Amino acid sequence: EVSNQTPGTPRSTREWQAADSAHFLHPFTDHQALAAKGARVITRGEGIYVWDSEGHRILDAMSGLWCVNVGYGQPALEDAALRQMRTLPFYNAFFQTTTPPAVMLAERLAGIAPGFKHVFFSSSGSEANDTNIRLVRRYWDLMGQPQRQVIISRRNAYHGSTLAAASLGGMPAMHAQGGLPIPGIVHIEQPHDWAHREGAARGLTRDDFGRLAASWLEDKILELGSETVAAFIAEPVQGAGGVIVPADTYWPEVQRICERHGVLLISDEVICGFGRTGQWWGSQTFGSRPDLMTFAKGITSGYVPLGGVMVGERVAQVLIERGGEFEHGYTYSGHPVACAVALANLDLIEQLGLVQRVREDTGPWLARQLATLQDHPIVGGVQSCGLMAAVQLSREPRTGAAFDPAHAIGMVCRRHCFDHGLVMRAVGDRMIVAPPLVITREQIDEMMGLVRQALDRTWEEARASGWV
Ligand code: PMP
Numbered sequence: 001e002v003s004n005q006t007p008g009t010p011r012s013t014r015e016w017q018a019a020d021s022a023h024f025l026h027p028f029t030d031h032q033a034l035a036a037k038g039a040r041v042i043t044r045g046e047g048i049y050v051w052d053s054e055g056h057r058i059l060d061a062m063s064g065l066w067c068v069n070v071g072y073g074q075p076a077l078e079d080a081a082l083r084q085m086r087t088l089p090f091y092n093a094f095f096q097t098t099t100p101p102a103v104m105l106a107e108r109l110a111g112i113a114p115g116f117k118h119v120f121f122s123s124s125g126s127e128a129n130d131t132n133i134r135l136v137r138r139y140w141d142l143m144g145q146p147q148r149q150v151i152i153s154r155r156n157a158y159h160g161s162t163l164a165a166a167s168l169g170g171m172p173a174m175h176a177q178g179g180l181p182i183p184g185i186v187h188i189e190q191p192h193d194w195a196h197r198e199g200a201a202r203g204l205t206r207d208d209f210g211r212l213a214a215s216w217l218e219d220k221i222l223e224l225g226s227e228t229v230a231a232f233i234a235e236p237v238q239g240a241g242g243v244i245v246p247a248d249t250y251w252p253e254v255q256r257i258c259e260r261h262g263v264l265l266i267s268d269e270v271i272c273g274f275g276r277t278g279q280w281w282g283s284q285t286f287g288s289r290p291d292l293m294t295f296a297k298g299i300t301s302g303y304v305p306l307g308g309v310m311v312g313e314r315v316a317q318v319l320i321e322r323g324g325e326f327e328h329g330y331t332y333s334g335h336p337v338a339c340a341v342a343l344a345n346l347d348l349i350e351q352l353g354l355v356q357r358v359r360e361d362t363g364p365w366l367a368r369q370l371a372t373l374q375d376h377p378i379v380g381g382v383q384s385c386g387l388m389a390a391v392q393l394s395r396e397p398r399t400g401a402a403f404d405p406a407h408a409i410g411m412v413c414r415r416h417c418f419d420h421g422l423v424m425r426a427v428g429d430r431m432i433v434a435p436p437l438v439i440t441r442e443q444i445d446e447m448m449g450l451v452r453q454a455l456d457r458t459w460e461e462a463r464a465s466g467w468v
Helices: 015-024 031-038 075-087 100-112 125-142 163-168 207-224 250-261 282-286 311-324 337-349 352-371 409-418 443-463
Strands: 041-044 049-052 057-060 117-123 148-155 185-188 229-234 266-267 291-294 306-311 379-384 387-391 425-427 430-433
Touching: 015 031, 015 337, 041 125, 041 387, 049 306, 057 229, 075 125, 100 117, 117 125, 117 311, 125 229, 125 291, 125 306, 148 207, 163 311, 163 337, 185 207, 185 337, 185 352, 207 229, 207 352, 229 250, 229 443, 250 266, 282 425, 306 337, 352 387, 352 443, 409 430, 430 443
Parallel strands: 148 185, 148 229, 229 266, 266 291
Antiparallel strands: 041 049, 049 057, 117 306, 291 306, 379 387, 387 430, 425 430
C-alpha cells in the first residue's frame, strides 16, 4: 500500500522502513533489532490521533513524547510559524540584538510563572539542564562560595541525554555508556513507594514515606557538607522514570530542607510544565517554590523545538548585578520561529482553558476511570496526577509480587496496545499514559477501553505462558 499523505515521492511502508534502517540511527534504540523489524512509519496526525503508513489510526496516549499538549493539527500554531518564517526566520541574540517574538515570550512566561521574571532559552530540555548546571555554579562563584559545586539529583530521574543532563539523570543504563556521571553530581533515592515497598516504605503510611524520602536529601547534604552543595534538581513527578507521583508530604519537606541549607532548588518541569498536572507548573501542584525551572516540550506542544530555564530573582539578580559575561548560550537561544509558535501555543492553552480543564474535569475523570482497573488480575496499583498516569503490573496484585523481568511484561502489554490502536509507554512493569491535554471525557473513556483490552490480552498471554 502506498502512503500519499507525505510530501515527496510516495513510497510503500517497506520502502520507508528500508531507507530508515539504511540511514537513520534512531535515539534510544537497538539499531540491529529495529532493522530486523522495521520502524512503524507515522505519516499524519489530527487531534489525539496519529495515522501510520498502513492507514491505521492510533490513539496517541503519550502526546508524541509527552509534548503534543494541544494535539495535532492546530492551525494557530502552524500559522504562527509560517508568519514568523516569512518575516524573520532567524536572528541571533548573542551580540546585543533581540527579536520581538523572544521578547514577547520571555515577558509572557514571566506572567505565568509566579515569582519569576527572567528566562534563558535553549532548544531542548537537555540543553536547558546543562544551562542549569552552568548557572548554579556561576551563581555560587559570584556569591563568593565557589566550593558550592555539587548538584544532588535522584536515582531513576530523567533530565536529558547530553553528557551533563544524562549525568543529572539517574538511569544506570545511560551512566554505563560513556563513563557517566561527570564529576560533581550525586544521587539520592527516589520517593517511589512501590519500588521501596519491601524496604524503606514497609509499614509506613504514604505520607510518612514521603517525609522519609525527603529526609534522604538532608542526609546527603549533611554527608557532603552543605557548604559544598550548589543545588538539588528533581522532576515534580518523575516522568520517564515511570510517572512516580510523590506523597503530598514530599515536596514541602524538600523545600524546607533546601531553605535550611541554602541549597538552590531546580524543578525540572519539562513534562509537568504547561498544564500537565492541572496547574501551569508541577511545582504549584506540589507546593514548592523553586529557584529555577527547566521547561521544553509543552512550551510549543512539540511543534518546533524549544526549551529553557525560568530563572528566579535570587539567581537572576546576582547574575545581572555582579555578573560580567555569562559564557554560555546556543545559536538557537530565543529562536524567533520557536518563540512565535510558543506564544500561539500559550494563547491556545488559555483560550481552551486547558489548565483548568485538566485540574477540574479531565484529570479527575482519568483518575476515576483508572480506579476501575484496581481489581484487574494483573494490576498492582494505579497512580495519576492531572493527565499523567501509571498502571503498575503485578503477577499477584494481592501481594504485589513482580513479574519475572525475563518475561518483559511491560513490552508484552505495549505490543497489545499497539495491536489495539493505542500508544502507551512501558517503563519496566509500569504502563504509562500522558495524553494530549485537549482530550475529552469521551476520548478518555475510549482510551481506557483500549487500555483494558490490552491488559486483558496481556493477562491471557501471561496465563497461557504460565507466568502468573
Ligand atoms: N527533563 C525531563 C523531565 C524530561 O522528561 C526530558 C525529556 N523526556 C528532558 C529533560 C530532556 O528533554 P530533551 O529530550 O528535549 O532534551
